[in-house]
Amino acid sequence: MLPDGLKVDAIIVGSGAAGSHYAAKLAAGGKRVAILEAGPARSNADLVSSTLWARRLKWHGAPVLETGKNPVGHVFNAGYGVGGSALHHYAVWPRLHEGDFSLRSRHDRGLDWPISYDDLRPFYDAVQEEAGVSGDAEREIWRPPGAPYPMVPVPLMPQGALIAEGFKRVGLHTAPLPLAVNTQVYRGRAPCIWDGWCDAGCPIGALANPLTVHLPEALAAGATLHPDTTVTRVLTDSRGERAIGVQTVDAQGARGQVFADLVVLAAFTVQNARLLLASAGARHPDGLANSSGALGRYITTHLAAQIFGLHEQRTQPWLGAFGGQLLNQDHYDDKATHAASGALGSYQWMIAQAVKPNDLLGIAPSRPELFGAPLAAFMERAAQHFITMTGVIEDLPLAENRITLSERRDVNGVPLAAVARTSSSQSTALWDAAVLEGRRVLEATGASEVWSGSPAPMHIMGGTIMGADTRRSVANSFGQTHDIANLVIGGPGLFPTTGGVNPTFTVHALTARSAAYLLRNWRTITG
Amino acid sequence: MPLLSTRRELLLASGVGLLTFTLEGCARQMTPREAQQRGADLAVLTSQEAELVRALGEVLAPGSGEAGLAHYLDHQLGAGAARSMLMIKYLGVEPPFTSFYRDGLRALEDATRARFGQTFVTLDAARARALVEDIAAGRSENWAGPPAAFFYFVLRNDACDVLYGTQQGFSELGVPYLAHIEPPTPWGA
Numbered sequence A: 001m002l003p004d005g006l007k008v009d010a011i012i013v014g015s016g017a018a019g020s021h022y023a024a025k026l027a028a029g030g031k032r033v034a035i036l037e038a039g040p041a042r043s044n045a046d047l048v049s050s051t052l053w054a055r056r057l058k059w060h061g062a063p064v065l066e067t068g069k070n071p072v073g074h075v076f077n078a079g080y081g082v083g084g085s086a087l088h089h090y091a092v093w094p095r096l097h098e099g100d101f102s103l104r105s106r107h108d109r110g111l112d113w114p115i116s117y118d119d120l121r122p123f124y125d126a127v128q129e130e131a132g133v134s135g136d137a138e139r140e141i142w143r144p145p146g147a148p149y150p151m152v153p154v155p156l157m158p159q160g161a162l163i164a165e166g167f168k169r170v171g172l173h174t175a176p177l178p179l180a181v182n183t184q185v186y187r188g189r190a191p192c193i194w195d196g197w198c199d200a201g202c203p204i205g206a207l208a209n210p211l212t213v214h215l216p217e218a219l220a221a222g223a224t225l226h227p228d229t230t231v232t233r234v235l236t237d238s239r240g241e242r243a244i245g246v247q248t249v250d251a252q253g254a255r256g257q258v259f260a261d262l263v264v265l266a267a268f269t270v271q272n273a274r275l276l277l278a279s280a281g282a283r284h285p286d287g288l289a290n291s292s293g294a295l296g297r298y299i300t301t302h303l304a305a306q307i308f309g310l311h312e313q314r315t316q317p318w319l320g321a322f323g324g325q326l327l328n329q330d331h332y333d334d335k336a337t338h339a340a341s342g343a344l345g346s347y348q349w350m351i352a353q354a355v356k357p358n359d360l361l362g363i364a365p366s367r368p369e370l371f372g373a374p375l376a377a378f379m380e381r382a383a384q385h386f387i388t389m390t391g392v393i394e395d396l397p398l399a400e401n402r403i404t405l406s407e408r409r410d411v412n413g414v415p416l417a418a419v420a421r422t423s424s425s426q427s428t429a430l431w432d433a434a435v436l437e438g439r440r441v442l443e444a445t446g447a448s449e450v451w452s453g454s455p456a457p458m459h460i461m462g463g464t465i466m467g468a469d470t471r472r473s474v475a476n477s478f479g480q481t482h483d484i485a486n487l488v489i490g491g492p493g494l495f496p497t498t499g500g501v502n503p504t505f506t507v508h509a510l511t512a513r514s515a516a517y518l519l520r521n522w523r524t525i526t527g
Numbered sequence B: 001m002p003l004l005s006t007r008r009e010l011l012l013a014s015g016v017g018l019l020t021f022t023l024e025g026c027a028r029q030m031t032p033r034e035a036q037q038r039g040a041d042l043a044v045l046t047s048q049e050a051e052l053v054r055a056l057g058e059v060l061a062p063g064s065g066e067a068g069l070a071h072y073l074d075h076q077l078g079a080g081a082a083r084s085m086l087m088i089k090y091l092g093v094e095p096p097f098t099s100f101y102r103d104g105l106r107a108l109e110d111a112t113r114a115r116f117g118q119t120f121v122t123l124d125a126a127r128a129r130a131l132v133e134d135i136a137a138g139r140s141e142n143w144a145g146p147p148a149a150f151f152y153f154v155l156r157n158d159a160c161d162v163l164y165g166t167q168q169g170f171s172e173l174g175v176p177y178l179a180h181i182e183p184p185t186p187w188g189a
């Protein structure tokens, strides 16, 4: 139980990818760290191999009210409890590319990051060594410079081999998908057995999630972890210039306060912004760290482009990692590849995901119009002959896509987050162009049928963006808020732009960079 | 005594895989299929609603009604948002979900009566299919409930979860289950 009035060096709000990593680094740096986690405790024993049981890992904190043409899909895209979303994430870990950091300068759209790829490169290299990433750097002909992967790549299963042939036939290239999944024993952790249960959480330690990598490190270094402890407000001193701690409420409704020299918000994109907005007070009437008015703005998700097919050959589509087997980024670096159709942005293909018969990303929902006998016939055939790949499509940041506070409040009296999001025409045009390409590729495999899904939200980013201009952004490149030096934000909410790659490797690189900076400058920041 | 040859038999023999349902006032361990067959008490749905769910399930994914779709829904609706395994939880509907299902089932029944002058459970296969086709396309007349196409999508996925989302469902499709940790029960206890 969390003692009321506890004083530590650093409070970390949230125990997911960013929170557990911050805790590990700060605790190893000699700081007394308390991790406060809203959801329940979780252990590997909770990671039951079932598409139905897996749904208990999804967000079930305060409801998020969603509007707009492209809602962010908060419950599907967020986890709850120790390990956060990252506990059941699929561990596809590509890097952002150089061009992703300067969208505004290069294309006069979107935003620039306040850092370049070179600033992050050493941290990508260090994180991949620490967490373990498998891949083939040479075959990733598009990969920005960096150390080779510490593990050999994922094996190719029949589904992957067939689709690779399709890419080849249309003149496109594939490489093994970079995955934070062990292809061999790595630092004492077991190798993957390619059973495709990553969405339910990998209980054997083969996938780099918080339970496997950073939480054990944090706890070993003396950090304490407090599940069922929801942070409801960030507290500041009377002048509103420094964060002094947080207010909490436990599962029984008991309220408390915890004090610290540094507060790190790592409660994921929507909840981080909600907490800051809900911590408004006389000195910060529009929310903490919101002197710019940018807090809550530029919320984004990737648009997923799902392409499906049936092949004459048996594909054993249940084999492999849930994230897939192969990668294609042929059109990544020229964000204007499809400019003729009004599109702007980067995209990649994650190829040959392991699939299960049911669940949102499973076989049955891929053909939602089928029911009755045609559904039964389809399922029987598709279970053995299914092929699929998913495009990760960049979503341009728009100021009007925004997290605000609703009039409604949760059981603790905190206003609910309302999220309005409609993608730009350039991003939906890019999605359209990618879908055409994806269908062409699967047709080139010789598939007997090819079809595609509608745009789906994937990875929630933005809302607490970093930037060089303190009048237009919330935090600097270390996640330190412009307004309050000892209040730090972690996670993909910091991303000014999304690129077309999965975000968590970059979350870790940013966290490693920020933690080193915080430890180096502890006195100035917290003094 | 014969040796138990598979893990599945072991699970069944040890009583794992069973949920607690109430039969004539007494708590009994049963699979949802047995609960369905033996008419176990319902905690949330009325018996008419359960009957309707079963019939709709048979139209959407044949076999799902018999496999216990109504008792599955009933169990999940009573489980609370944290423990619920319903797919609707990530489709933008706020918990509790009972009113979504209840309103949708009422709309289905009303639309059936308006069009055919009979209840859904008494429809022949051709009429049931024609009606569901219209609901799926969102063009059902006399529909007053959650958006018809969305209701179809949710119930169809529930039916697929019951039919295909268990170890038995995988095995019937010839898909190796390959569990790291076997589900203690197919659908939560």
Ligand SMILES: Cc1cc2nc3c(=O)[nH]c(=O)nc-3n(C[C@H](O)[C@H](O)[C@H](O)COP(=O)(O)OP(=O)(O)OC[C@H]3O[C@@H](n4cnc5c(N)ncnc54)[C@H](O)[C@@H]3O)c2cc1C
Pocket: A013, A014, A015, A016, A017, A018, A019, A036, A037, A038, A039, A061, A076, A077, A078, A079, A080, A081, A082, A083, A084, A085, A086, A087, A088, A089, A090, A091, A092, A093, A199, A229, A230, A231, A232, A266, A267, A268, A269, A271, A275, A323, A459, A490, A491, A492, A493, A502, A503, A504, A505, A507
């Ligand atoms: C199904 C799925 C698959 C994914 N696959 C990939 C992938 O293959 N590759 C990739 O790069 N990314 C993937 N992601 C995204 C990835 O999980 C996120 O980018 C990453 O987890 C974000 O890290 P975070 O620390 O910001 O948030 P999280 O990991 O979500 O952690 C946030 C934590 O904060 C807690 N919290 C929230 N509010 C409060 C509060 N008020 N008080 C205390 N605690 C609070 C939450 O319960 C949660 O545990 C996937 C996500 C999902 C859901």
Ligand code: SF4
Pocket: A181, A191, A192, A193, A194, A195, A196, A197, A198, A199, A201, A202, A203, A204, A206, A207, A320, A321, A322
């Ligand atoms: S496929 Fe590999 S990483 Fe995924 S759950 Fe199975 S063993 Fe774990």
